[in-house]
Amino acid sequence: MNKILVSLVVVAVVAVALAGLFGYSYMEYSKTASSYSNLKTSYSNVQASVVLDDAYAHWDYIAIENASLLAPQYASNATLHWIGGPLSGTYTGVQNITNTWDKFFAIWSAVWFYTITPPSVSVSGNMAQVLSMNQFVLTPFSEPQQVQYLNISYTLNYTKSGQNWLITGEVWHIVGTGYISLQEESSLVNQVTAEAFEHWNNIAIENNTSVMQEYLSNATLNWVGGPLNGVYHGYAAINETWNKFFALWSAVWFYTEQPPVVQVSGDMAHVQATVQFVVQNATNTSQFDYINVSYSITYLNTGFQQSSGQMPFMIYMETFQITGKGPLSKV
Numbered sequence: 001m002n003k004i005l006v007s008l009v010v011v012a013v014v015a016v017a018l019a020g021l022f023g024y025s026y027m028e029y030s031k032t033a034s035s036y037s038n039l040k041t042s043y044s045n046v047q048a049s050v051v052l053d054d055a056y057a058h059w060d061y062i063a064i065e066n067a068s069l070l071a072p073q074y075a076s077n078a079t080l081h082w083i084g085g086p087l088s089g090t091y092t093g094v095q096n097i098t099n100t101w102d103k104f105f106a107i108w109s110a111v112w113f114y115t116i117t118p119p120s121v122s123v124s125g126n127m128a129q130v131l132s133m134n135q136f137v138l139t140p141f142s143e144p145q146q147v148q149y150l151n152i153s154y155t156l157n158y159t160k161s162g163q164n165w166l167i168t169g170e171v172w173h174i175v176g177t178g179y180i181s182l183q184e185e186s187s188l189v190n191q192v193t194a195e196a197f198e199h200w201n202n203i204a205i206e207n208n209t210s211v212m213q214e215y216l217s218n219a220t221l222n223w224v225g226g227p228l229n230g231v232y233h234g235y236a237a238i239n240e241t242w243n244k245f246f247a248l249w250s251a252v253w254f255y256t257e258q259p260p261v262v263q264v265s266g267d268m269a270h271v272q273a274t275v276q277f278v279v280q281n282a283t284n285t286s287q288f289d290y291i292n293v294s295y296s297i298t299y300l301n302t303g304f305q306q307s308s309g310q311m312p313f314m315i316y317m318e319t320f321q322i323t324g325k326g327p328l329s330k331v
Contacts, residue, residue, distance in 0.1 A: 047128065048121040051165050055121075055130040055156050058167070059113050062136075065105040067098040075159060075166040084174030085150075097170075108138040119154075126160040143301075148266075151176035177266060189262045192269040195313050196260055196297055200275060204254045206246040212239050216300060216314045225322030226291075251280035260295075269299040269313055278328060292324035 054073065061069040071094055080091045080100060091100050105111075119132035132154045139147055157169035179188070195214070202210040212235065221232040221241060232241045246252075260273035275295045281287040299313035 047123045047160075047165075051123065051128040051130060051158055052119060052121050054158070054165050055119060055132070058156065059115075059134065062101070063111045063113050065108070065111060067101045067105065070101055071098050073167050075161065075168045078166070078168050078170065081169075081171045081173075083172065085177075107140060109141045110139045112137045128158040128160070128165060130154070130156040130158070132156075146179070148177065148179055150174055188264045188269070192262050192264060192271060192299055192313055193260060195299065196262070196271045196273070199297065199315070200254045200256075200295075203242075204252045204277070206249070206252055208239065208242050208246060211242055214315050216302075216316050219315050220317050222317075222319040222321075224319065226325070248282055249279040250282045250285055253278040267301040268316075269301065271295070271297040271299070274323075288328040289325060290328050291322055294321040294323050295319070296321075 058070065058073055061073070074094045074097060076094060077092070078094065078097060080097045082088055082091065082100065087100055087103060089100075091097050113134055113136045115132055115134055117133050119130050122129050134152045134154050136150045136152060137147060138150065151174070153171070153173040153175050155169070155171035155173075156167055158165040159168045160166075199211070199214050202214070215235060215238060217235050218233070219235070219238060221238045223230055223232065223241065228241055228244060230241075232238050255276045255278070256273055258274065260271050263270045273295045275293045277291040277293060279289050279291060281289065296317075296319040297315055298317035300316040302312055302314050
């Protein structure tokens with residue numbers, strides 16, 4: 001019995017020792033695992049900071065319009081997805097990407113940027129991504145006194161190569177554009193309104209030379225109703241149409257029943273108005289008629305003119321739609 005008791009005691013001691021050893025090993029493993037997790041988190045945080053610094057450097061290089069500094073930030077097979085605006089498209093390879101940035105820089109004489117909200121950065125191994133909403137404030141070469149903004153939903157995908165993070169994918173998504181102040185936009189609206197009234201006044205005084213100076217060479221005039229009904233494309237065809245119109249009348253007056261509706265968006269402007277022309281018949285000067293016209297003009301801003309200090313909006317598309325006509329006595 002004593003031998004059995006001794007054996008049991010030995011087994012119990014061994015079990016306690018093994019339990020203690022297991023507990024110690026588990027505790028050491030937990031410490032190691034925790035240390036590794038903390039180290040991994042610390043590494044990710046450091047790398048996230050590095051990636052964020054690289055993203056800000058990227059936007060700084062865009063702001064100073066330096067494609068030479070942008071180029072080394074890209075992997076050789078990087079892709080730039082440009083969404084919105086005249087540069088919309090997908091560009092692969094450093095050369096194609098930097099060529100696109102050069103085209104962008106050729107439009108703007110100055111660029112600034114802001115991050116509307118703090119960017120978010122995620123790092124997973126050798127991959128990282130930056131998401132940000134940026135606003136770029138720009139002045140165009142064609143109109144250096146004008147300030148516009150571009151709101152960009154920005155995505156930068158990075159891959160770590162050696163000690164450096166390189167851009168493998170970039171998305172420049174234009175989600176909003178406009179003028180930096182309502183005052184400036186109002187000034188452009190006033191400019192377009194003035195040009196529209198000048199156009200109608202030149203028609204009223206039957207000055208074909210002044211009328212034709214307002215058109216782009218590839219403009220289109222849609223004439224709806226009456227003997228001149230048709231679509232006239234190009235300077236010569238439009239000029240001939242107005243000459244025919246002026247030949248019908250010895251005098252012309254115009255009125256607008258209410259202020260025109262003017263919208264300006266980027267380099268385009270649109271005018272919509274209801275205009276009444278009162279005309280004196282060329283063959284019977286005692287006869288006066290009215291022509292009610294639903295008038296639409298689309299202008300293209302062709303650039304700032306240093307000599308006049310004006311931003312000339314030229315007519316690109318015009319619709320002269322007759323909605324009513326008859327003797328003036330029946331108005």
